[in-house]
Each structure stands twice: as structure tokens, then as C-alpha cells.
Amino acid sequence: MKKKAWREAGTGYLLLAPTLFVLLLFIIGPIVFAVFLAFHKVQLLGTSTFEFVGFDNFKRMAGDLRAKIALWNTVKYVVIVVPCQTMLALVLAATLNAGLKGQKFFRIVYFLPTLTSSAVLTLIFMWMYNQNGLINHLFHAIGLPTYNWLGDPKVALNAIMMMNIWSTAPFFMVIYLAALQDIPDSLYEAAELDGASAIQKFWYVTVPYLRPVTSFVVIMGLIGTFQLFDQSYIFSAGSGGPNNSTLTVVLLIYQYAFKTLGTMGYAAALAFVLAIIILIATLVQRRFSKEESLY
């Protein structure tokens, strides 16, 4: 019996061996290493040197104007994009779930942006955002003002927001779609007997029933938007411009870590702060949605 238990344990560790290897070398080790880096000044010329600097890296943030701009841009981006993409996803899912013809076709079409790489999407949108490009032509045709989307610091971040709401909403739509199929018909039948209109049914049956899924979608949205990088990197050729208007926290971390010398430790400290901000945002959201569901 004892031999059998030993053999089972051996098999277990054998099956887990690749996972444990990667986990230790590329995930847990680096987390510990990241804490170490955040308190050191790192020099990578020739052999790497690490000099202990205490809380200097964290203190430095208070006086770093670009860090403040990056944080402000990121927060603005999160606060606008997360609610917009969540609502759009919900409306699209509800529409797709209404039992209309051609659902399958629409589902495939809607999902296209989610499949396409962020690099390709960003390039396509940069082409459309051209001053003389498609979007300005469309805006002009329906009587809206046109913008210098790529070059004007006031609108560049909005251009990225529009693109991202468009490209991420379909992913969350599919999650909603799956959840919608679980809603018991009896709920709608009861509402119908009470004389509820289609909109009332959506608002008083569908939306409350989906609350747990909405919570999940919002958390995923928060995590994703706080980490915005690819789009602003490609959009601004790595600079975060024009005039720092598309500079995000992750782009700033990247710049400090890999583009300027001697600031890798500072970048690690920034990454740490970002992780904590994401954690807090997620916890606040959880708290919020739990309190709501008490009623």
C-alpha cells in the first residue's frame, strides 16, 4: 500500500514537472526578483550591477511628471473604455439572442476584431485615422467635425479608445451570450404575464440575472485596459506622443526598462505600483458588485 502511494506521488510530480519548472524559473522566481529590483539601481552595461537604494525608486515617482501623465492617461482610458465596452457587449449579446435569423453569420462577423492581432488592427485604424482618411470623410459626410486623429494631443487617446471599444466588445459579447442561454424562460414568461414590454424585460429580468457575469466582464476589462500597451506603442512609434498624450503606464515601464539606461530598477518599482493599482481596482469592483447583489 505504501509503495503504491509513493508511486502515485512520483507520477504526480512527473506530470507536474514541466509546469513546476516554468513556474519557478519564469513566474515565481521573477516575482521575487521583481521585488529585489524595485529596491535597487540596475546597470546593464557589460556585467549587470545592482546597487541597493532603499525606497528611492518609489520616492522618485512623486517627482516624475511623465509618470503622472501616464497614470492619468491610463485612468482616463479605463474609466471610459470599461463601461462603454461592457454596455456595448451586453446590447449586442441581447440582440443576438433574440431568436432572429442569421445569428450565426452575425456572430462570425462580430468576432473578427477579436481574432485579429492588435498590431494589424492598430495599423488599419491608423490608416483610417489619416487626416485625409476614411474616418474624417465619414465624419464630414454626416456633418461631424473632423480631427487630426494621429497628430493632435487632444484627440489621439480618444482615437485609441474608439478602436479598443470596437475591438474588445465582441469578446465580452460572447461571454454574455453564453450566460444569456442559461436564463430560464419561465422568468420571461412571468414578466410577460405581468405585462412587461421588451425593454422592461431586458431591464428587469436580463440585466439583474447577468450581474455575476457583468462583474466578471468588468474585472477582465479593468485588468486588460490597465495594461494597454500594443496600441499606444504602435500608434506613437514607441514614444507615447504626440506630446505624451498616448503615454500609458505600461509603455512608460517599457521605456524606463529597455530604452533608457540605469532606470530598470525604477521601471520594476513602477510595475509593482501598477500591479497594486490593478489589484485595488479589482477588489473595489468586487466589493461594489457584492453590495449591489444584496438587494
Add this chain to the structure above:
Amino acid sequence: MKKKLGIGKAFLYTILVLYAIVTMIPFLWALSSSFKTLEEIVSGTISFIPKHFTLDNYKQIFIEQQMFPRWLFNSVIIAVTVTLLNLLFNSMAGYALARLQFPGKKSIFIIILAVLMIPAQVTMIPNYLILKQLGWLNSYQGMIVPTMINATFIFMMRQFFINFPKELEEAAALDGLSRIGTFFRIVLPLARPALAAQAIFVFMGSWNDFMRPLIVLSDPELFTLPLGLNSFKGQYISYWNYIMAASMVFTLPVLVIYIFFNRYFIKGISFTGGK
């Protein structure tokens, strides 16, 4: 009552069609631009049908830009290897955590769950230093090894194996198959739907990844497509016809995969997101 329903339906159809148009326009516009001459591109006229339909842009990127096929090759090698390794290792780990008894199992599972919540930016800088130390910067293994497991899918596979009927395994054990033999011959083949969904997501994640190659790879010979595309843009800054042709070449493989595996896609997402 009937008329009202008609109006409601018409309204819903309008939303569906309008949004389908909103989704399609960027792709159609990019596709049409990829067949246009540079003259037409710079003239600023808006037409979805090219005036002089041309394949020159595609010829240009494949012949003049000799790196392009190389980038395609790198992307395929990396994405396929990462996908196969993930399927194997995540299932192995998921199975061990679901079915086998051994000391430390619970802690390992908790660590895997905790890892799910760590944003990639925290490990990005140390990972770079570790890869540098190993001499793995600018290499395939530097791209593949750190991503050959995925905590999300280990978790997913564990859930899958927990709900898997035990009787089959017991029968296999009675027939004298070892635990490992049972896993590879009986359990894994029956896990195909879960593996298919996982394969698509891992492949797409690797294929479309921008940040990791940006950090790990600096030699243009080793670039993957997203990185190549970005450097391509820098080179041909106002040749949007070339850039769009390159973007279309990049998107096509994913579209083909999607059309083939559409079923698993939706299933996979509802599996991870539903409950």
C-alpha cells in the same frame, strides 16, 4: 400586438446589420487599399473599389521585402510549438491536480491560482534579465520556454478532468495500464474538445503577441509577424498600400483557422467565462 412585434424585430435587425457594417468596414477598407496603386492611395479619394486593381503591393512585400516570408516562418514555428507544448503540459498538470494524491498538491494548486492574478508587467523585467543570463535572448527557446504552460488552462483542464468519468480509468487500470499509460492512451484522446478550445486560444495568443517578442527579440531575422509588421511600418511610413497588403497576409491564417474551428471557439469562451 403582431404589428408591434414586427417593429421590434425590425429594430433589432437594424442594430445587427448596422453593427455588422461597423465591424466590416475597417477590414474591407484595408483589403481594398491593399489592391490600390499608391497614386490612388495618396489622392485621398474614398472608394471601396480600387480604380486600377493591382497585385503589385503583394508582389512588393514578398519580393522586395525578403524578410517577410522569414517572419511568417518564425511566427508559425513559435506559435505551433508553444501550442503543442501547452496542450501536453497543461493537461498533464491538470490531470495530476485533479486525480492524483501527493504531498504539496494543494499548495501547488493555490500557487497556480494566485499566478493568474499577477499582471505580466511585474515579471517582464526579471524575465528579460533571466533570459539574458541564460543566453536565450534572440532565440526561439527564449520565446517558447517561458510560455509553454499557462495557468488559466491548467485550471481549466483540472476542472475538466474532475468531471471526467472515473470508471474508464479504473477499467484501464484493471487491464494493467499504468497511470501514465492511462493518461496518454485513454484520458487525453477523450479530452479532445477541451484541447481544441485551448489550442485555438494558445495559438492566437502566441501568434498575435506583441510585447514578448518586442522585448526578447532584437535581430530582424528572428522577428515574428507583429514585430516585423511594426518595423515594416517604420520603413514604408507613407506606403499604406504596402502596409495594408502586409496586414492582410498576416490576418489570413487566423481567419482560416477561425472558420475551421468556429464551433470550438464559442464553446471555449463560454467554458472559461460562463461560470
